[in-house]
Amino acid sequence: MEKKSQLAEQEGKILKKDQIARSMSLVPRFDEREVEKYFLMFEKVAESMEWPRDMYCLLLQSVFTGKAKDVYCALSTEQCANYGLVKERILQAYELVPEAYRQKFRNLVKQGGQTHVEFAREKENAFDTPLCSRPTFGQKYKFSCLFQPPSGSGRGHCLGCGTGQR
Secondary structure (H helix, E strand, O other), rough: OOOHHHHHHHHHHHHHHHHHHHHHHHHOOOOOHHHHHHHHHHHHHHHHOOOOHHHHHHHHOOOOOOHHHHHHHHHHHHHHHHHHHHHHHHHOOOOOOHHHHHHHHHHHHOOOOHHHHHHHHHHHHHHHHHHOOHHHHHHHHHHHOOOOOOOOOOOOOOOOOOOEEE
């Protein structure tokens, strides 16, 4: 009886290793220029393939480059198994926090060969990117206040978000 349970356990490990090997080719290529979109794309692939969440970090570590690889290597073995933590630390390393999004949005300028529609779409994407995690209306409203012109600029104001920003 004991030998059967050991064999079943070994078969489970072999199946998991085999599943990981087959899944590696489906993991999207990591792009340091679009880190936040990378994680969204990876999560969509992982959900559609029904990969167990405990495999996410194992699959990701093989495609990390640059800062992401440095961050992953700096984490302990226990931390490397926590997908939420790995994702959070990598996003922090690329400074993908609300202030960075606000600056990116404000600093966008229409390029020479770009149409107004293309520029508007780029602006919209810059605004929507940090909201991809389906926040509540209140969170969206408070976040939109970050995109208001600085106080004293005489352009626009933010009412009701509790920041007192004008």
